[in-house]
Amino acid sequence: MTESSPGSPGPIVLWLSSRYENLELGQAVLEYVCRLRGIENDAEHWIGVALREALANAIKHGNRQDPSRRVMLSLGGTANSLEIVVGDEGEGFEATSIADPLAPENQMKTSGRGIFYMKTFMDDVTFSRGERGGTILRMTKHFDSDQKKGAQTR
Amino acid sequence: MKTTVTMRDVGDVKIVELHGKITIGSGDLQMREAIHNAVVGGATKILVDMKDVSTIDSSGIGELVGCYTTATNRGAKLKLVNLPPKISDVLTVTQLITVFDVFSNEKDALASY
Numbered sequence: 001m002t003e004s005s006p007g008s009p010g011p012i013v014l015w016l017s018s019r020y021e022n023l024e025l026g027q028a029v030l031e032y033v034c035r036l037r038g039i040e041n042d043a044e045h046w047i048g049v050a051l052r053e054a055l056a057n058a059i060k061h062g063n064r065q066d067p068s069r070r071v072m073l074s075l076g077g078t079a080n081s082l083e084i085v086v087g088d089e090g091e092g093f094e095a096t097s098i099a100d101p102l103a104p105e106n107q108m109k110t111s112g113r114g115i116f117y118m119k120t121f122m123d124d125v126t127f128s129r130g131e132r133g134g135t136i137l138r139m140t141k142h143f144d145s146d147q148k149k150g151a152q153t154r
Numbered sequence: 155m156k157t158t159v160t161m162r163d164v165g166d167v168k169i170v171e172l173h174g175k176i177t178i179g180s181g182d183l184q185m186r187e188a189i190h191n192a193v194v195g196g197a198t199k200i201l202v203d204m205k206d207v208s209t210i211d212s213s214g215i216g217e218l219v220g221c222y223t224t225a226t227n228r229g230a231k232l233k234l235v236n237l238p239p240k241i242s243d244v245l246t247v248t249q250l251i252t253v254f255d256v257f258s259n260e261k262d263a264l265a266s267y
Contacts, residue, residue, distance in 0.1 A: 021179070049211065056211065107253065109216070114211075116248065117247070
């Protein structure tokens, strides 16, 4: 479960319909949480990139853009970490089957970089099967006290 | 910020200026359509100006790669100019920065064709 951070209102959980417009809502909530926690702009930008990839994957590949299927977004963590959980209502997938976008044969492909970006810009990224099916993506960014204000994420 | 694409010609170079987000459902297809139309319209020198791109995601990067391939296959040269640092970072981590010809200013980019 997502823990709450001292001084924050605890995990924020949203259920979103599978529409790309909702990426903006997710990003706006992330901005609110980062401001609340004193996470600086650069870090917020890269976490935002990862969040958008996660939500886009859930909408496109998980829920097949079916607006009646929902995407769960949770933003929580501890005082020194931000944990983002994204769940979909799709058929699930095998994360190990994702091709390496850095491999020469994949370099000029037009897709297949989203998970790579999540893993690049976040510290921990894991996938699991939801209790009712679908995919649960959990990704965490850790901060030391200095990183809260003015540090790079990479 | 709403995504917009503007086009202008400098000599025989078609400059495609992108403004806003180039992300899934917001700008990725606009960019593809604009560049595709330029290529189909006979442009052989295409310069994509990314100065006003606020963010790009994997879908936008994928479309950019697709545009590059389409242009190259039709004998056109597609190059990039004025990459904001964060856009450059996104291309760098996937090693695509080595695929594209990238310039820091329009003058140098135009002189390279």
